[in-house]
Amino acid sequence: MVTTVVYLAEQEKSFDPRKIIDQLQQKAHVNAYLVNKEHGYMNPYDKNFDKLAAEKLINKILYTLNCHNKFNLL
Numbered sequence: 001m002v003t004t005v006v007y008l009a010e011q012e013k014s015f016d017p018r019k020i021i022d023q024l025q026q027k028a029h030v031n032a033y034l035v036n037k038e039h040g041y042m043n044p045y046d047k048n049f050d051k052l053a054a055e056k057l058i059n060k061i062l063y064t065l066n067c068h069n070k071f072n073l074l
Helices: 017-025 051-070
Strands: 004-011 032-040
Touching: 004 017, 004 051, 017 032, 017 051
Parallel strands: 004 032
Antiparallel strands: none
């Protein structure tokens, strides 16, 4: 079974990310996290882009994928 990992910006205008996180966390094989950032923080073309935060999260995701790959979990 593959676990799905979801990261949502804490500050969204069109929906409440906390409600989505709460719903996702009730699902099997889903890990959902809030990131204390505004919508668009991962998008280099967005006014809310945060290069350092984006790089940290990308590195975290890559590390997790590499760990799972070492144990043939992917």
